[in-house]
Amino acid sequence: MSSSTTLWYFADPMCSWCWGFTSTFEKIKSEFDEKLKIALMLGGLRPGTTEPMSASLREDILHHWREVHKMTGQAFNFEEALPEGFVYDTEPASRAVVTVAEMAPEKIFPYFKSIQSTFYLKHIDVTNGEKLAELAGDQGIASDKFLVNFESELAKQKTLQHFQAARQAGVTGFPSLILQDGDDYQFIAKGYRPFDQLQELIQNWLEQYAAVN
Numbered sequence: 434m435s436s437s438t439t440l441w442y443f444a445d446p447m448c449s450w451c452w453g454f455t456s457t458f459e460k461i462k463s464e465f466d467e468k469l470k471i472a473l474m475l476g477g478l479r480p481g482t483t484e485p486m487s488a489s490l491r492e493d494i495l496h497h498w499r500e501v502h503k504m505t506g507q508a509f510n511f512e513e514a515l516p517e518g519f520v521y522d523t524e525p526a527s528r529a530v531v532t533v534a535e536m537a538p539e540k541i542f543p544y545f546k547s548i549q550s551t552f553y554l555k556h557i558d559v560t561n562g563e564k565l566a567e568l569a570g571d572q573g574i575a576s577d578k579f580l581v582n583f584e585s586e587l588a589k590q591k592t593l594q595h596f597q598a599a600r601q602a603g604v605t606g607f608p609s610l611i612l613q614d615g616d617d618y619q620f621i622a623k624g625y626r627p628f629d630q631l632q633e634l635i636q637n638w639l640e641q642y643a644a645v646n
Contacts, residue, residue, distance in 0.1 A: 438469040438642065440635065441493075443599050443609040445478035446530060446548040447523040449498045450625050453505035455546060456607045462542070465635055469482065469612075473541055475531060476607050477596035480524035491515045498553075510554045522560050528592040529565040533574060535591070540572045547571065564643065612638045623629045629634045 442458065444451040462471055486494070497516060502509050515521075526548050536593045553555045557564055562583055566576040577645050582588055602611060603620075609621040612635065621634040 438614045438639075440465065440469055440471045441474050441602075441611040441613060442471065443474045443476045443602070443604045443611070444545070444607050445476050445505070445523050446526040446545055447521070447552055448476075448478045448607045449494075449501045450606075451508075451608045452549045452553050453501035453507040454625055455507060455549065456505070457626075457631065460628045461635070464632065465639075468639055469635075473530070473534070473545060474599055474602075475527040475592060475595040476609070477527060478523045478607060479521050480527065480592075480596060482520055482522040485518045485520050486515065490567070494521075501588070501625075508554060510556060514556060516556070519558070520560060525562060525565065525591065526559045527595065528588050529559075529562075529569070529579075529583055531592045531595060532579060532588050532625055533569055533572070535588075536569075536579065536582060537572070537574055540574065544569065544572050553558060557599075570615040614638075614642050639640075 434458075437592060440461070467470065495511065498509050498511065498514070502508060529548065530541060530545050534541045548559050548565070551564075551568060552559045559565060559568075565583065566580045570576040588608040599609075602618075604611075604623075606624050608622060608625065609620065610631065612619050612621055619638065621638070622631060
């Protein structure tokens with residue numbers, strides 16, 4: 434198998450379907466982590482949003498959350514979710530993940546999940562840099578150093594590069610999974626799919642490339 438074989442996971446830490454995908458993705462990592470590289474690409478769900486959400490938008494989003502809960506069984510805390518005046522800007526949370534990836538690459542997936550669980554279960558404002566720094570501290574990353582890096586222009590540019598890469602790859606929704614070997618790539622998920630389907634697709638890809646390399 435080529436060392437360039439990569440499974441790209443395109444996601445956003447404030448995407449409810451990505452939160453619902455957590456168990457499935459963890460099963461994928463557990464089964465295939467030693468067979469290919471697994472990498473996270475921040476897609477950018479609602480980056481740069483500046484307006485507080487309206488009551489109707491809040492209801493629409495909560496409706497989606499309930500659909501995710503019903504389909505995946507993932508836990509949500511619906512009580513007092515998305516308080517009045519909340520600005521659903523996903524850029525800071527994505528930039529926080531990019532920052533952690535630069536500072537401690539091995540922490541990227543645990544940190545990503547910590548933002549998700551904090552947002553969907555505890556209603557902590559993960560658009561706030563100080564809160565994101567606290568979560569980094571929980572992962573053993575110095576909060577003060579995190580904040581310096583998080584607020585840098587370099588972190589903002591790297592995050593924008595993630596968003597641009599997602600668009601260039603043709604990703605239009607999250608979660609999405611792309612398998613890549615050299616110049617060859619294939620979408621295996623555009624949106625939520627159960628583990629058994631993805632397991633088969635990934636295994637078939639690996640067998641195909643093992644046969645020709």
